[in-house]
Amino acid sequence: MNEGPYAATGAARALETVGAWLLGILWILPLAYAIWTAFHPSEYAVRFVPTAPLTLENFAHAWAAAPFARYFFNTIVLCAMILAAQLFLCTLAAYAFARFEFRGREIAFLLVLVQLMIMPDVLIVENYRTMHTLGILDTILAIGLPYMGSAFGIFLLRQTFKMVPKELDEAARVEGAGALEVLWKVYVPLAKPVYIAFGLVSVSYHWNNFLWPLIVTNSVETRPLTVGLQIFASVDQGIDWSIITAATLMTSAPLLVGFLLFQRQFVQSFMRAGIK
Template identity: 75%
Template sequence: MRLYEPRGWALGLETAAAWLLGLLWILPLVYAVWTAFHPPEFSAKFVLGAPLTLENFRRAWEAAPFARYFLNSFMLVTMVLAAQFLLCTLAAYSFARYEFRGKEIVFLLVLVQLMIMPDVLIVENYRTMARLGVLDSIPAVGLPYFASAFGIFLLRQAFKTVPRELDEAARVEGAGPLTVLWRVYVPLAKPIYLAYGLVSVSHHWNNFLWPLIVTNSVTSRPVTVGLQVFSSGDQGIDWSVITAATLLTSAPLLLGFLLFQRQFVQSFMRAGIR
């Protein structure tokens, strides 16, 4: 339930602002689609009846090993999401239902991590990956993100809303702590998992700086880093090919959102902190 319902001019102002923000978001996408599906001579001008072509996508696909890049990105986001679900679930359950010495201090440290930009830790993360001997590998890209402070906080808030009576009923039936977590808490938090999964996959699919620093070969670089091949040539920038490659990179996320947008929106609405 909204605490404030706009009326009259306020409602019109909100609607106008929403349309303005929508246009600001959609115009770059419209330009990218136009440029990618038309010959290079039409990349800087809109001409009705301009010929359509898929040549830009063919050139982009042949210019870089996209099949390998897509595989790397898929393995990366799957690995990170699985580790985050496991570790964040266990940590959130502990913070929500157990009492132990130093609990508040440890949770405060988790909240502090939310205030630190990941880029600040790049040097130390790189040194850690070097000491572990995993540089230039997919695990090196994902390891620093296995534990997510945001995921722990979000799931903790969700677990705290579960009535303790459900715990007691499950324990009466002989269920252990992990069984209670898996059978009671996780199913009730499915909308939270879906909302967080969307955020995590989007972030790690689009992440650029850390994968660029920690990898230097095709066998480990994700698709976003592979895009830099189109801006490193000596013959100028071909925007038609670049936009085609960008659409190829963004296509999985855009397609996933279009197919499951209702579930995504409902998940975010139900994931509100109560």
């Protein structure tokens, strides 16, 4: 494997390796520490004895102490609902921007891009008022609604659709396919990697989102995991750190495990989403 003329050699390389590893260990340390705490009895929370007994008790306590099953369910429903709506709406809008001539297209596109800067995250006061007017406060729909028309998704898919050769489009039309059929049979299959990338970014964003769900939900039936975790961790002073850490790991576990299993796809998805 050719490393190029500027790969470090000798002492410089050793130094670089040591530096990289120190940084790596420093970076993984908080998580490693959390895992240690969660899997050991609380008296070992800050005592690092290799012979400390392993236990799942902290997880059992956490699971029993709050309706985490319901929170998991809510978060999954939320992520699925947002993603399904985003994929549908953004595909149609991106297709319009990429392949249709219409009056006001450029201005409309600029207006869409505004959302890349002014995200719903900062418009909490007015969006709360809107949800109140619609009468859907404290519903999962209200958490997801502001994010369903995603400028990011429209932008990403528009770029992808624009790269589809016009000949493919025309060939399908000659065979008598309508506009939506062409979209479904030509454009969507070709954009599959972009859909996967967008899906991963979207799900991890909404799995982790906190402030807006905190504001708009008020009951166990609607709260996502992040809000449930926070209520669990802050209300009861009597709960010890090992249990809170176990709950914390539990709520992040699906994403973390998914990331470990599909590391390459994750990293490439985030890369793809960033290169515009």
